[in-house]
Amino acid sequence: MNDFVTNIVNCLPDLLAAAPLTLLLTLVAGVIGLVVGTFLALARLSGQPLLSLPAAAFMFVVRGTPLLVQLYLIYYGLGQYLGHSWVRQSFLWPYMREGLTFALFAYSMNQAAYNAEVLRGALQSISKGQIEAAQAIGMSGFQTLWRVRLPLAFGNCLPVLTSDIIILLKSTALASTVTILELMGTARVIQRQSLQVYEPLIACGLVYFVVVVLLTALMRPLENRLTRYRKG
Amino acid sequence: MDTNQPALSVRDIHKQFGNTEVLRGVSFEAHSGDVVSIIGSSGSGKSTLLRCINFLESPNSGEIVVGGEAIRTRKDKTGSLVPVDKAQLRQMRARLGMVFQNFNLWDHRTVMDNIIEGPVHILKQSKKQAKEQARALLDKVGLFDKEDHYPSQLSGGQQQRVAIARALAMNPTVMLFDEPTSALDPELVSEVITVIRQLAEEKRTMIMVTHEMALAREISSKLIFLDQGLIHTQGSPAEVMDNPDSDRLRQFLGMLNAA
Ligand SMILES: Nc1ncnc2c1ncn2[C@@H]1O[C@H](COP(=O)(O)OP(=O)(O)OP(=O)(O)O)[C@@H](O)[C@H]1O
Numbered sequence: 226m227n228d229f230v231t232n233i234v235n236c237l238p239d240l241l242a243a244a245p246l247t248l249l250l251t252l253v254a255g256v257i258g259l260v261v262g263t264f265l266a267l268a269r270l271s272g273q274p275l276l277s278l279p280a281a282a283f284m285f286v287v288r289g290t291p292l293l294v295q296l297y298l299i300y301y302g303l304g305q306y307l308g309h310s311w312v313r314q315s316f317l318w319p320y321m322r323e324g325l326t327f328a329l330f331a332y333s334m335n336q337a338a339y340n341a342e343v344l345r346g347a348l349q350s351i352s353k354g355q356i357e358a359a360q361a362i363g364m365s366g367f368q369t370l371w372r373v374r375l376p377l378a379f380g381n382c383l384p385v386l387t388s389d390i391i392i393l394l395k396s397t398a399l400a401s402t403v404t405i406l407e408l409m410g411t412a413r414v415i416q417r418q419s420l421q422v423y424e425p426l427i428a429c430g431l432v433y434f435v436v437v438v439l440l441t442a443l444m445r446p447l448e449n450r451l452t453r454y455r456k457g
Numbered sequence: 458m459d460t461n462q463p464a465l466s467v468r469d470i471h472k473q474f475g476n477t478e479v480l481r482g483v484s485f486e487a488h489s490g491d492v493v494s495i496i497g498s499s500g501s502g503k504s505t506l507l508r509c510i511n512f513l514e515s516p517n518s519g520e521i522v523v524g525g526e527a528i529r530t531r532k533d534k535t536g537s538l539v540p541v542d543k544a545q546l547r548q549m550r551a552r553l554g555m556v557f558q559n560f561n562l563w564d565h566r567t568v569m570d571n572i573i574e575g576p577v578h579i580l581k582q583s584k585k586q587a588k589e590q591a592r593a594l595l596d597k598v599g600l601f602d603k604e605d606h607y608p609s610q611l612s613g614g615q616q617q618r619v620a621i622a623r624a625l626a627m628n629p630t631v632m633l634f635d636e637p638t639s640a641l642d643p644e645l646v647s648e649v650i651t652v653i654r655q656l657a658e659e660k661r662t663m664i665m666v667t668h669e670m671a672l673a674r675e676i677s678s679k680l681i682f683l684d685q686g687l688i689h690t691q692g693s694p695a696e697v698m699d700n701p702d703s704d705r706l707r708q709f710l711g712m713l714n715a716a
C-alpha cells in the first residue's frame with residue numbers, strides 16, 4: 226500500500242510538467258472558440274441565408290459528431306492531405322505538421338460550435354425593449370450589438386460558457402490519441418515505462434481535479450463581477 | 458431651430474400589420490412647448506403611432522418632420538417606408554427622447570451609465586460633462602443617491618424616473634411617452650407623474666400616450682382621441698373631455714370613469 230502511494234507521488238513531477246500543455250490547449254481553444262462562436266451565432270441570427278445556413282450547417286455537423294472522430298479526421302485526413310499539397314512548401318509547415326496545431330484547430334472549432342449554440346439562445350432571450358431603447362437613442366446597429374446585445378447575452382449565459390470551459394479542459398485528454406503529450410498522454414507514457422496500470426492514471430486524475438478546482442475558483446469571481454447587475 | 462416651425466409634424470401616417478390597417482392617415486403637429494396627449498382604447502394604434510414617429514416601426518406612408526427636418530425615406534419592396542440615410546435617422550432619433558411603458562433601462566449598466574450612454578457615445582460629450590449633467594438630472598427626478606445602483610435594485614417608479622432622465626440627457630427636441638405609468642404599481646404612479654408635470658411646467662415639448670385622464674387634462678395643450686387608426690377628435694382637454702362630440706368618445710370616457 227505504501228508502495229502504491231509512493232508510485233503515485235513519483236508520477237506527479239512529469240504530470241505537473243505536462244499540465245501547462247493541457248491548460249494551453251484549453252485556453253487557446255477556449256478563446257478562439259469564443260470569438261469564432263460569437264461570429265457563428267451572429268451569422269446564424271443574421272437573417273441572411275448566405276450567412277445563417279452555412280453557420281447552421283457547421284454547428285449541426287460539429288455538434289452532431291464525436292470529438293474523437295473530428296480529431297482523427299483533422300489529424301490524419303487534413304494532415305495527410307496538406308502534407309501532399311503545396312502547403313508542404315510553406316514556411317509554416319514545420320509547425321502545422323505537429324499534432325498540436327491540428328488538435329488546437331479541432332478543439333477550437335468544437336468549442337466554437339457549442340459556444341455559438343449557447344450564445345444564439347442568449348442573444349435571442351434579450352428583451353426586445355432594451356434593444357429598442359438603444360435604437361431609440363440613436364445607436365447604430367454595431368453600437369447596439371457591441372454595447373447592449375453582446376454584454377447582455379454574455380451575462381445571460383456566462384455560467385454555461387464557464388462550465389463548457391471545464392468540459393473542454395477534460396476533453397483535451399483525447400488529444401493524447403493524436404500524439405500530444407498533455408496530461409493524459411504523459412500518463413500513458415508513464416504507464417508504458419513503469420509498467421504500472423493504475424498509479425499513473427490516479428495521479429493524472431488528481432492533477433486534472435486540482436486544475437479544474439483552480440480554474441473554477443479563478444472564474445467564479447469573474448462570473449460574479451460580470452453579472453453583478455443581477456438582483457443584489 | 459426656426460421657432461415658427463413645429464417641433465414635430467406627423468403627416469398622414471399609414472401603417473398596416475399584414476392586412477390590418479392600424480393607422481389610417483394620422484396627422485398632427487406639436488409646437489415647441491406643446492404637450493400633446495393621445496388617448497384611445499386598447500388596440501386603437503396609440504403605441505404604433507408613437508413608434509412610427511421614431512421609426513421603431515416603419516410606416517407604410519406619410520412623413521415625420523422634426524424641427525423642420527423631414528426623415529428622408531423611400532419605399533422598400535414590402536411597401537414600408539425605410540430611411541434612405543441611416544445616419545440621418547440616428548440623428549433624428551437622438552432628437553426624439555422616448556420613454557417606454559416598461560422603462561427598458563439597460564440591465565447591465567448602472568443608473569449613471571444608463572444616463573450618460575447617449576450623451577457620451579451618440580452626442581460625443583466628454584464623460585465628465587455628461588456625468589455632471591446626469592447628476593443634475595438625477596437630482597431633478599429625485600434620485601441623486603442612486604447613481605451607482607443597477608436597474609434591478611430599483612422600484613418600477615424609480616426605474617421610470619431614471620428612464621426619463623436618460624431621455625432628457627439627450628436634450629431632445631421632443632419627448633415621446635408611451636403610457637409611462639401603466640406598468641407601475643398604483644402607489645408608484647404619482648412619483649412619475651410629478652416628474653412629468655414638472656417637465657410640462659418647464660415647457661418641454663411632449664407627446665404622451667396615457668390613460669391618466671387627470672394628468673392629461675392638467676398638462677395637455679392638445680388632446681387627441683385616437684379611434685380605429687384615425688384621429689377621431691382633437692382639441693383642448695376641456696373641449697374633448699367635457700363635451701364629447703360622439704358616441705364613441707362618450708363610450709370611451711364613460712369606460713374610464715367606470716373603471
Ligand atoms: N408588431 C405587430 N405585429 C402585428 N400586429 C401588431 C403589432 N403591433 C401592434 N399590432 C396590432 O396593432 C393594433 C394596435 O396596436 P397598438 O399597440 O398600437 O395599440 P395601443 O393603442 O397602443 O393599445 P394599448 O392601449 O393596449 O397599448 C393592435 O390590434 C395590435 O394587435
Ligand SMILES: [Mg+2]
Pocket residue numbers: 503504505636
Ligand atoms: Mg400601447
